Amino acid sequence: MKVINAITERTLDWYAHHQRDLSWRQTQDPYLIWVSEIMLQQTQVETVIPYFHRFLSMFPTVQALAKASQQDVLKAWENMGYYTRARNLHAAARQVVSNLDGKIPRSRDALLSLPGIGPYTASAILSFAFGQRVPTLDGNVRRVLCRLFAIRTPLGQAQTERRLSELAKDMVPDKDPSSFNQGLMDLGSAICTPKRPSCDRCPLQEFCQAFQLELQKTLPITKKRGPLPHKQMTAGIIRNGQDRLLIAQRPAKGLLGGLWKFPGGERKMGEGLSKAMERSVMEELGVLIRVDRELAAVKHAYSHFRITLHTFHCALTGGRPRALGCARWQWIQPHRLTDVPFSRAERKILEVMGMPS
Numbered sequence: 001m002k003v004i005n006a007i008t009e010r011t012l013d014w015y016a017h018h019q020r021d022l023s024w025r026q027t028q029d030p031y032l033i034w035v036s037e038i039m040l041q042q043t044q045v046e047t048v049i050p051y052f053h054r055f056l057s058m059f060p061t062v063q064a065l066a067k068a069s070q071q072d073v074l075k076a077w078e079n080m081g082y083y084t085r086a087r088n089l090h091a092a093a094r095q096v097v098s099n100l101d102g103k104i105p106r107s108r109d110a111l112l113s114l115p116g117i118g119p120y121t122a123s124a125i126l127s128f129a130f131g132q133r134v135p136t137l138d139g140n141v142r143r144v145l146c147r148l149f150a151i152r153t154p155l156g157q158a159q160t161e162r163r164l165s166e167l168a169k170d171m172v173p174d175k176d177p178s179s180f181n182q183g184l185m186d187l188g189s190a191i192c193t194p195k196r197p198s199c200d201r202c203p204l205q206e207f208c209q210a211f212q213l214e215l216q217k218t219l220p221i222t223k224k225r226g227p228l229p230h231k232q233m234t235a236g237i238i239r240n241g242q243d244r245l246l247i248a249q250r251p252a253k254g255l256l257g258g259l260w261k262f263p264g265g266e267r268k269m270g271e272g273l274s275k276a277m278e279r280s281v282m283e284e285l286g287v288l289i290r291v292d293r294e295l296a297a298v299k300h301a302y303s304h305f306r307i308t309l310h311t312f313h314c315a316l317t318g319g320r321p322r323a324l325g326c327a328r329w330q331w332i333q334p335h336r337l338t339d340v341p342f343s344r345a346e347r348k349i350l351e352v353m354g355m356p357s
Helices: 002-018 030-040 045-058 062-067 070-077 084-099 108-112 119-128 139-148 158-171 177-190 273-285 334-339 344-352
Strands: 230-238 245-249 288-301 306-318 328-332
Touching (some): 030 119, 045 070, 119 177, 288 344
Antiparallel strands (some): 288 306
């Protein structure tokens, strides 16, 4: 227990002198902390900072977020990716306002009942906003603990996660648990990094079993990922006689749910790109098109797959658009494209077209 206490004290001392100056660290407002934690899922701090300020300028309170339309929320989130986070945050805000009198709950069970809040996010809100003595086991903290205690079972295994949870609970102090938790997170981000840990600058070096065993570059043990699947996708630039472009809104659920797109879809096995373009537009909007020249082949990577988005100029040759495989559709003036939320891949198409993205 003496080692645990020493690690805790050393972490608090290091954090007091090296903490990052982040807006969400300067407040105990649970709404601001909640928004920051949702944004920080799968997104680096430097990327989040301008989005955080812009989002709060539009939705400064949970009530303002609850009143907003989903399209406005998605537009504010545009280009940050993982849009399910935005949809869940919006839905949860509405639940807080309608069911909880606009007050973000102080209990783990109540937080976990809200869309998009998992065990880590609940712990972060309880610790950072309400000062509760709970550990916050994000990826940085788990890496630090795996090295400190030379845990040689893979992350994700039940025994590993139990061990990490037990260690983290023992280490969190009664006094200022928020600073301790954020100190471990900052250590993992700045010093105990995934590939090249700066052990010479680490305040916990003397306690680190991985350093003593020269295992710091091999721990933690993670499961190896196979190659990402690569999908061939199509997108059509379809204009009408008024020089408006046809766009479709994706169904509400799914990876990019609620965002707008140029009509098209995934190429099937053995199918040519032109045929895939014609078929997917028919399935999505119920219209016939003629596929003309290819505008661009845009590449983009998501967390679990990669795509090449083959974009064609097309002409409408029969039928009137109907929302068959999409939520809605519209003809839109080119200069209005920036008014609707698109995915990053679609915005790359706009760049090729010479339009603002």
